[in-house]
Amino acid sequence: MWPAVTFTSIAIALLGSLVIYLRPTSDDPLLKLASDNSHKYDNDLLELAKIASISSLPEHSTDIEEAAKWLVKRLRDAGLEDVKLLHTKAQPAVYGQWLHASGAPTVLIYGHYDVQPVDPLELWTTPPFEPTVQREGKGQGSFTGRGVSDDKGGLLQPIQAAEAYLKAKNALPVNVKFLLEGQEEIGSPNLAEILEEHKDLLSADMALSADGGQINEKQAGVVLGLRGGIAFEVEAQTVGQDLHSGLKGGSVQNPIHALAQFVAELHAPNGSVAVDGFYKGVREITAEDRADAAAFPFDEEAEMQSLGALGPHGEEGFTTLERRWLRPTLEVVGIYGGFLGAGIKTIVPARATAKISCRLVPDQDPDNVMSVLMRHVETHAPPQTRLTFTPLPFRANPYIMPRDTVANRAAAKVLQEMFGSPVFFYREGWTIPFFDLFASHLGIQPVSFGFGLPTDNVHSPNERFRVSMYDKGREAWIRMLQEIANQAAETASSAEPNATQ
């Protein structure tokens, strides 16, 4: 069928040139619009960061409302449609969309407008809710104030990018939906409910998170996975009540000695967790995983020094980054019992407690790990000791996404262009609830596309956001939305079924 083949190849060639033509260049009116408006964009962040939207403190509930309303107005001004609040039992989420890019993918953009508390206040050099910006020379300087990096600066970037498209071209290259949460800093307690209740509204081909960061000002990365976790406590009890250590000491079990022995035996001498079934489901580390960890820019000695650590420590056979990214852990986070006041009290205490948390990796199942630990506690009590196991409210699935998706390819390409250096694929050791919630409720695996830096003091006094990252992130979002359209078109034209996600 020659005519068909010819037609197809012409179509592909045309599409190819169209794709090249659509890639923004620096004299693109769109990018010019984005870079000429720094005053307006600075005001956006200064206004939003002035609102004390602390989600963990009930006395700030009117500030939460004010921030949500501010965003509703800002999304409408940007040209987004169907802008509204998605109500929860507590802090609402803000929604907005633009869905007129027919045939192009739909991108769900996540951010959060709530912030952490500010104490200790006396360590701030400027009041946390009187944000400031200093632009010194070319792209130097910072915003300072609570939330400027986490995540008010971050969530404004894609809004400004969408606005630039709608002002310059009256259209976006992809369909977008914004979901701006007000509960991230308290662990997203109602996010699952929002995702379930508004499943159709929020359905999308991919999700990008405007909450996140880059490695440093010159090096960028794409996060492929996060660890999950669980927590529990173990109480050791040996006698009915505290006893006189002179009268009874030496003749009954001491619960602190017993608990210390139990805790010491939770790890093998080589640092692995000595609990039957703990490693069930843990993925083999691949050569690619090891290569990612080895390539990641990381100065172990400098970091250990900055942590005040005497040196690296952990499971034998793994490097520090492998331990953090790819291996599960069990940590005692606190241990107490007996007499803790000043001076001495001569007793044999009755009870001692250890609080323990675990970090989990793909494909460990938190419920399974919880039950093997419970069984371990039940079967490993030291002599004359009752151990009681109590789950604590921390449960997160580990998260992993494939490397080769439209969104990851687009992110890697845009970040490489913007940072001028190769992009690192990496994992994080911590947990971000919405990643797994998006995956399990919407069937979408989010890609982190944020521009905070490790030096931003997030959650700490004097939080800041580099103006260079604020500007660079906005341009990156503009390029990213176009690149997703390009990658999706290339994927479709390369006739690979199932290659879009």
Ligand SMILES: *[C@@H]1O[C@H](CO)[C@@H](O)[C@H](O)[C@H]1NC(C)=O
């Ligand atoms: C560590 O020791 C445990 C218990 O002896 C063993 O099962 C495990 O394979 C060891 N791990 C490594 C990495 O050698």
